[in-house]
Amino acid sequence: MKITDAAVCPYPNGDSSVRRLALEAEALGFDSLVAIDTPSARYGEVEVRNGLFIRNAGMKDVIAQVKRAKDPTTVISVKAGDAGFNRGVVGLRGVHILRGVHAADRNAFDHVTAKMAADNRVAVDIDLSVIIAGRGIARQRAIQRYRDVLVLERRFEFPLTMSTYARSVLELRAVREVSGLCTLLGMDIPDVERAFAGVDRVTTPPKPSVRVI
C-alpha cells in the first residue's frame, strides 16, 4: 500500500520546491505525493505525480480540460459544486477525485452522487488543511460535513483520498499526525489506510471480473 498525500502545491504556488517537499514527505512517512501543476518525477524514495486541479469551471470547461490532459499519469481532480454539477463530474470519464466537498452545499454530495462515485471509482477528497488551520465554526462545519461523507462511504464504499494542500513544508503533517486528525472525523486505522491508498485505487485500471483463458 502506497501512502499518498493527494495534494501539495510546490513553488511557485507555495514556498517550497517540489524536491524539498518530497524530501520532507519521505521523512514524515509518505511514499508518494500528488503535486498540483508539477511534472511527474521520482525524488529519492518518493514518487511525485502530476496533479490537475480544475476549479471554478462550468461543466463544459471541465470536459474540455479533462480531454486536454494528455499525460495518462496525471491525477485529475475537480472542485465540487452544486448537486447537479457533482453528479455530472462524477460520471465523467477521466476524473479521479472530487475535492472541496466540505465547502459545497449541504446536499451537494448526496446518496445518488455517492453511488455514482462508487460505480465510476471517483474518490472524494478529505482536505485536512481546514481541520489543521481552521478554527471555530469553519472547522466544526468541515468535520460535520466529512462525518456525513463517511456515513455514505461506509454504505456505498466509494474511494477516499487524503490531502494536506501543503504550500510549504511546514504545512505537511506526519502519517501518525494525519491518523490522529482523522480520528476527529470518526475514522479508524483501516479507514485511514484506505484513504492513503485512495489515489492508487482510482488511477489503477480495474481488473476485469471475467478473465478469458
Add this chain to the structure above:
Amino acid sequence: MTVRPPTLRDKRRYVLVRVDPPGTQIDLKELYYTVSDAITSLWGDAVAAVIVQAVICAEGDYVVVRCRRGSERELAIALSTITMFCDSPVALRIIAASGTIDSLRDRMKPSVKASDETAPAEECRFGGKECFVAHCDGQKVDVIEKGFKNTHRLFLIKEDLEEP
C-alpha cells in the same frame, strides 16, 4: 502545607517536540499560550482541564511539553493543528513521549548552524533572484529573497539553487 506524597500525585508524561523552521526564537510563555489556545480550540475547556499541559523547557529547536498520562494522544493532535507562532508560520513535529525529561534529552540532536562547512555560500540564486541562505542542514537549504519586499522564507534543497 505538607507536600503530597509521590504515589498520590498525578502521573505526567513529557512530549518532545521539534519546532520547524530551525532557528525560530522560542518564547516559552508565548508557546504556552499557543499550545493552550490550540487545545482549547480543538477539544474545549473540559478536555484542556484534563490534559493540564505545560511547556517545560526549550533547548535549541526542541521543546518539552508536559501533559497528564493518558492524554498524550489529545495533546499530539492539538499540537499538529498549530500553524502560527508569534505571527510566523511554524510546524511542531512530535518526536517522542516519555515519563522523564532526561530520556527525551537523548533524542535531541544538536542544531546545525548556517556557518557549517558543508553549507553553501552565504548568497545564492533561485528562480533568477538573489537570495541569501538562512539555514542549511545537509541537503536542505532555507533561503530568503533579498530586498525589502517578499522577504519570506523559501524551502529548497541544494540542487534547486542556480550556479552563480
